[in-house]
Amino acid sequence: MSYTFTVSPDFSPDHLSGWYIFNTWLQRQSGEAIHLELYDNFQAQRDAIQANKIDLIYANPFDAAMLVREKGFLPLVRAWNISDEAIIAVSADSPVNDVAELLPGINVAVTEDPDVHTIGMIMLEAGDLDASNINTRFYNSQVLIAKSLLQGEADVGIFLAKAFDDLSNLTKKQLKILVRSQISVIHHSLMIGPALAGRRDEIQALLLAMNNDDKGKSVLNSLGFDAWIKVEDEEMEFMIDLMDTLII
Amino acid sequence: MLSDMKLEDIVGEYKETVLDLYGNGSRKIFYTDIETPYPDGKLIVSTTDKAGIITHVNQSFIEMSGYTENELIGMPHSILRHPDMPSAAFKDLWDTVNRGEKWQGFVKNLCKDGGYYWVKATVIPNIRHGKVVGYTSVRRKPSRTKINECIQLYPTLF
CATH class of the missing domain: 3.40.190.10 (Periplasmic binding protein-like II)
Known part of the structure; x- marks a missing residue:
């Protein structure tokens, strides 16, 4: 079975190849067939999420509420020392x-x-x-x-x-x-969907260890990141609540 | 239960009054006319449990209120209650969030040193597994126009 990974369409063009490299790394490490599907705009990506076509996503915080509360996604990690300002x-x-x-x-x-x-x-x-x-x-x-x-x-x-x-x-x-802005607590997160949820702990552990070897580090660098850090469920819920207060 | 404000913490000329904190007893407070402008680009964030007891504050909350994190955690949120705020505003807040809805309003908050700061506050219930477990309050910079409207309006609500 093949799974689908997507990235928030606001990624920097400089990191386009980095996401393909990351996807290859993830497939090798997890032993799963994962296809990277990039969308031109947020609406096209949201349509794919609504149609249950996405299993793994590097998500914009704005979409986190929908992913968690409507589609059953769970947080894995976020980039260390990077927040959306x-x-x-x-x-x-x-x-x-x-x-x-x-x-x-x-x-x-x-x-x-x-x-x-x-x-x-x-x-x-x-x-x-x-x-x-x-x-x-x-x-x-x-x-x-x-x-x-x-x-x-x-x-x-x-x-x-x-x-x-x-x-x-x-x-x-x-x-x-x-x-x-100096908000510090709004950030993109890598999230896992229901079809892959059984491998959540394993994939999270792979990601958290990624900066421990040269190959993993170089993949992270191609994304502009130094390391991943774990996102707890309650941390994600807190960010969703916070985003909710900003939307009105 | 909140203890009375301490005179040694107060900066500048002050007035004193006793606030009825509705369920949290009363508190003698000292307050001044010194305003701290809301810092650009920041959000002041806190969470409380269902009873309004503070469980989390961010750094901006600490800086603006003048209290340490240890002084805030475990205290009722009414530690920031300013005598110029009509109780009707807080009744509306609690009625709204108890219905499971968001509340938004402009609030004058009292600092530890007796000064004050205005915020635009949004409060939402934290719903986990279908149950309300607490509330998150996020404050942002209010416009001066809105503050001036509140300065005119709030005294009429007592």
């Missing part, structure tokens, strides 16, 4: 220096990444801005958000903080950060 930025020559100075009617550039979008909107709320009084413009990458600010198409951009930090120095110099 957002940045609100404007063009460096913008007169705005604080979210409170932003005015209704502005164009806000975002990607489809749902947790970063949610965190960003919460930070804009402090300026009395919400979906009803801004124009949201969706872009396919964080680089395109930066371009939209530099070209004046958008007034404000919501970035994944890590992606913002990875922009070129030249681009960053032309942008101004208004606020950076």
